[in-house]
Amino acid sequence: MNETKPLRVGILVARGRALENWELMILDRILAAPWLELAAVFTHPHPFEEDRTSRLLSWSSRLEARALARQPAYSPKYFNSHRHFIDCYDIEADASSTADSITGSFLSRLKLDLVIRTTPKGIADDAIAALPFGEWAFNFSDRRSAEADWFGYAEVLAHAPTADLVLYAKCGGTGRVEIARAAFNIKPSATRLSAFVRERSVTLLMRELARLADTRRFDLPASADAAHGHAPSFGELLRYGCIVAGSVSAVALKAIKSRLHADSAIWTLYTGHGEIDDFDPSEATEIPPSSSSIKADPFLFQHDGKCYLFYEAYARGDRKAHIAVGCFDGDALQPVGVALERPYHLSYPFVFRDGDQIFMIPETHQARRLEIWRCCEFPLKWELHATAFEGQSPADSILIRHDGRWWLFTNLSDFHAYEDHCSELYLFEVDGPALTGIKPHKRNPVVIGSTGARGAGRIFAQGGRLLRPSQHNSHGVYGYGLNIMEIETLTHDDYRERCIRTITPSFKAGLRGCHHFDATDGRYIVDARLTI
Incomplete structure (x- = not known):
């Protein structure tokens, strides 16, 4: 992080309203970050637009929040409202200005670098012009009134595959600029979606604040996406109610079946011949599941001239899975x-070689740590070799060696109420399978959003390119699609990738999703979802 003085940040919140979890999390994390300084907390006496939303929306959204988006109260570690609100300033309703009103000269005296707005109404344009990096806000903050929040309703009504989180800034003389954007899988209800996106927004904001504190550069292109969206009408609310009722009924039925051990996600495997950059899943041969052997997350491994397959295995109705192994005889396993x-x-049994040793990194997030196992006798005897991230929740981890350095890719869930491994990809420079030295990447999480963050298999060095399979979680389905991402930049200070291909479940009839790819020695394998 830059050795110069910290960024001086102000926060604008609504006067007379309790701070929400996501607002408390932002205040807490700013205070915990040495590269940031919480310089002022402003309260807005009239933070909402004059138009009132309907009583039906207000009543139904509160009821829905209690039923579908209940979450424990966030307990700050660093923020104390009694201490940190002492030097708080009100935005006066009277624009004639008093000593406490927010004007450009007032902000200049405070020497603020930026203000983060959590309300629909913000500070005046002349005051924004005095801020070097402007006034920052999220798109969901614009879609609310004093009575209700309507972020997510339009997406649910439109049966949209994802919902966009947008962090933007208003800057003096340049208008609105987009800082960062992330897409998240749709939820059964707008209220649940809104609560989930708010929690994810904290991570996105802190990453971009860290980037700004480090670079002190803010040369972003103007954004044309200025639509705030409208509150749903009476007719839209009735249609929305029918959609949510159907979704909730389906979720409840699935939960009952799970408790009765009568339901599990059913996956199947497809294998064929090709590489990551040219495989055609429509020509693949199926390795079908049975009720006692459902297979997912397949990893191929060549050993002594034979092609082995390691995979997640479970029987229908099981609550947990184990790692099994098979060997190919032609296309039969x-x-x-x-x-x-x-x-x-x-x-997710990622199996790899380092010299003459064979290692496996299975997903063990339920154990709240990452585990690396070393093979003692191939392929059925393994011993615990190393652990890391104790007390955390890593998933789908991949270790690669690139340009003489070891890199660990993993999906950590940075969460308070909504644990989710599909939205944040973290990158660490490590010393190899021993994991005795772990250095986080400067831009963690390097990818945010459910359409590309979660890993979907090993990373390939192919013709001088690095290709990373990732999950494309959308349409309300975990494991809906599969991306092939090309990693364009992988350094200590930067990470960039782009999607070069997305595979959807349309490659075979009757599929609901596909979310994993692996290949070795000309053979590839994918898994595909048969049930929701």
Whole structure:
């Protein structure tokens, strides 16, 4: 992080209203970050637009929040409202200006770098002009009134595949600029979606504040996306109610079946011949599941001239899975046995070589740590070699060596109420499978959003390119699609990738999703979802 003085940040909140969880999280994390300084907290006496939303929207959104978006209160570690609101300033309703009103000269005296707005109404344009990096806000902050929040209603009504979170700034003389954007999988209700996106927004904001504190550059292009959206009408609310009722009924039925051990996600495998940059899943051969052997997250591994397959395995109705292994005879998979079983759920068995040793990194997020296992006798005997991220929730981890350095890709869930491994990709420079030295990347999380963050298989070095499979979670489905991402920049200070291909479940009839890819020695394998 830049060694110069911290960014001086002001926060604008609504006067007379309790701070929401996401607002408390922002205040808390700013105070915890040495590169940021919470310089002022402003309150707006009239933070909402004059138009009132309907009583039906107000009543239904409150009821829905209690039923579908209930979350524990956030307990700040650093922020104290009694201490940090002492030097708080009110935006006066009278624009004639008093000592406490927010004007350009007033902000100049405070030497603020930017103001983060959590309300629909912000500070005046002349005051914004005095801020070097402007007034920042999220698009969801614009879609609310004093009575209700309507972020997410339009997406649910339109059956949209995802909902966009947009962090933007208003700057003097340049208008509105987009700082960052992320897309998140749709939820069964707008209220649940809104609460989830608000929690994710904290991570996005802190990443962009860290980037700004480090670079002190803010040369972003103007954004044309200025639509705030309208509150749903009476007719739209009735239609929305029918959609939510159907979604909630389906979720409830699935939960009942799960408790009765009568339901599990059913996956199937497809194998064929090709590489990551040219495979055609429509020509693949199916390796179908049985009620006692459902297979997902497949990883191929060549050993002594044979092609083995490690995969997540479970029977229908099971609450946890183990790691099994099979061996290919042509396109037929012959079972070999159980490679690893633990008291907690295992999946995503990434198997790789380092010299003459073989290692496996299964997903062990239920154990609240990352585990690396070393093979003692291939393929069924493994011993615990290293652990990391104790007390955290890593998932779908991949270790690669690139330009002489080891890099660990993992999906950590930075959460308070909504644990989610599909939205944030973290990158660490490590010392190899021992994991005795772990250095976080400067731009963590390097990818945010459910349409590209979560890993979907090993990373390939192909013709001088790095290609990363990732999940495309959308349409309300976990594991809806599969991306092939090309990593364009991978350094200590920067990470950039672009999507070069997306595979949807349309490649075979009857599929609901596909979310994993692997290949070795000319053979590839994908998994596909048969049920929701």
